[in-house]
Amino acid sequence: MTNAAKTIGIYIFDGAEELDFVGPFEVFTMSDEVARATKSDGRTKVVLISETGKPVTAAKGMRIMADASFETAPPLDVFLIPGGKGTRTEVDKPQVLDWIAEATKPCEWITSVCTGSLVLGAAGPAKSKRVTTHWSFIEGLRERGDVAEVLENIRYVRDGNLVTSAGVSAGIDMALWLVGQMFGESHARNTQRGMEYDPAPPYAAEV
Amino acid sequence: MTNAAKTIGIYIFDGAEELDFVGPFEVFTMSDEVARATKSDGRTKVVLISETGKPVTAAKGMRIMADASFETAPPLDVFLIPGGKGTRTEVDKPQVLDWIAEATKPCEWITSVCTGSLVLGAAGPAKSKRVTTHWSFIEGLRERGDVAEVLENIRYVRDGNLVTSAGVSAGIDMALWLVGQMFGESHARNTQRGMEYDPAPPYAAEV
Numbered sequence: 001m002t003n004a005a006k007t008i009g010i011y012i013f014d015g016a017e018e019l020d021f022v023g024p025f026e027v028f029t030m031s032d033e034v035a036r037a038t039k040s041d042g043r044t045k046v047v048l049i050s051e052t053g054k055p056v057t058a059a060k061g062m063r064i065m066a067d068a069s070f071e072t073a074p075p076l077d078v079f080l081i082p083g084g085k086g087t088r089t090e091v092d093k094p095q096v097l098d099w100i101a102e103a104t105k106p107c108e109w110i111t112s113v114c115t116g117s118l119v120l121g122a123a124g125p126a127k128s129k130r131v132t133t134h135w136s137f138i139e140g141l142r143e144r145g146d147v148a149e150v151l152e153n154i155r156y157v158r159d160g161n162l163v164t165s166a167g168v169s170a171g172i173d174m175a176l177w178l179v180g181q182m183f184g185e186s187h188a189r190n191t192q193r194g195m196e197y198d199p200a201p202p203y204a205a206e207v
Numbered sequence: 208m209t210n211a212a213k214t215i216g217i218y219i220f221d222g223a224e225e226l227d228f229v230g231p232f233e234v235f236t237m238s239d240e241v242a243r244a245t246k247s248d249g250r251t252k253v254v255l256i257s258e259t260g261k262p263v264t265a266a267k268g269m270r271i272m273a274d275a276s277f278e279t280a281p282p283l284d285v286f287l288i289p290g291g292k293g294t295r296t297e298v299d300k301p302q303v304l305d306w307i308a309e310a311t312k313p314c315e316w317i318t319s320v321c322t323g324s325l326v327l328g329a330a331g332p333a334k335s336k337r338v339t340t341h342w343s344f345i346e347g348l349r350e351r352g353d354v355a356e357v358l359e360n361i362r363y364v365r366d367g368n369l370v371t372s373a374g375v376s377a378g379i380d381m382a383l384w385l386v387g388q389m390f391g392e393s394h395a396r397n398t399q400r401g402m403e404y405d406p407a408p409p410y411a412a413e414v
Contacts, residue, residue: 019233019402022269026226026375029267048269055272060236062229062255065262065270135403155405167403168233172376195226196342196374198362 005032005043006182009076009103012048012066013096015086017059019168020113021048024080027175030194031183038190042183049073051096059084070099078178079104082171083114083134090119097123109178110162113171117164121146129159134167172197212239212250213389216283216310219255219273220303222293224266226375227320228255231287234382237401238390245397249390256280258303266291277306285385286311289378290321290341297326304330316385317369320378324371328353336366341374379404 035042053069120126156165165174180188242249260276327333363372372381387395
């Protein structure tokens with residue numbers, strides 16, 4: 001008897017950076033594939049959520065369809081927001097910040113990749129927390145003053161149930177670490193092997 | 208005066224593994240972004256091509272729109288085919304193999320990620336060449352007999368203008384190496400930095 005699948009909601013929007021969300025998407029769905037094959041914990045259901053449920057055009061031009069809208073999204077165990085140039089617009093949309101604040105309340109984990117931490121700072125979950133972001137945005141995020149501290153030269157930062165990662169591909173490291181937290185290290189390593197991810201194994205970066 | 212942009216065609220199909228093509232997509236489009244910012248070589252135009260031009264449902268359920276069909280695709284400088292469970296179906300479609308054979312003829316580079324090498328073996332470009340693939344498919348590809356040799360425990364293999372990579376995230380390493388071949392190592396490192404990709408820098412794996 002294995003545990004129930006975790007529902008993981010990934011917020012996608014115009015100008016979201018492609019690898020920021022597809023990297024973790026691959027990790028979470030590979031976790032599910034490995035869990036099915038080994039009949040062990042690690043089951044996930046990943047839902048791509050856009051504000052209206054319509055497709056989005058990501059930062060580099062890739063057009064992706066959404067599985068749900070703000071209205072139809074299921075209750076989430078894990079929330080992830082990617083970065084990308086679109087975050088500069090998202091951070092000024094009250095309806096987006098309000099929805100994120102509500103949708104993340106029951107979450108076991110609240111996560112961002114790259115400049116996604118900008119939006120989590122404004123929406124509430126990262127307010128007065130220690131976070132990281134893309135190297136080129138460290139100063140910009142500090143100047144906004146929403147978060148307590150912006151750490152640099154680190155792949156991802158955990159502060160309570162908030163986990164924020166550095167730029168783009170660092171989201172893969174964070175997602176693998178999260179899979180380890182939720183389903184155990186052995187399962188995380190099998191997931192890593194399934195996708196042949198080759199950097200040094202991810203370790204916790206608790207601060 | 209910088210060189211003309213390289214047109215890079217990525218073939219997408221039902222059952223293509225998400226990170227297999229989004230990883231290299233991010234590398235090639237980041238190369239373009241860095242080149243624009245630094246006014247240097249590295250410009251690319253990345254085109255997602257499906258057989259009919261309709262959206263595809265990738266291996267883990269992500270639905271992506273295509274930019275072009277077999278009929279409307281522009282002439283390509285670089286061709287990339289991802290892997291994923293869908294390759295087992297693609298390899299038995301004569302019209303797909305024929306189109307790949309034709310579209311890759313003028314290419315400067317012909318590349319695959321993961322089990323994409325299965326299709327390149329059947330279509331012609333990898334016939335009697337040395338290649339690699341996902342670790343779980345090494346024996347399966349050998350047994351088909353299309354390619355000359357299947358190397359294991361290697362991130363990517365170059366044989367002439369054919370470059371095949373190991374599973375899923377190894378496509379990122381291969382794409383960064385390719386950017387280095389096309390636009391120089393310094394530009395490839397700037398591209399890597401833009402996406403904060405953290406493994407050891409990719410080196411050539413010529414065999």
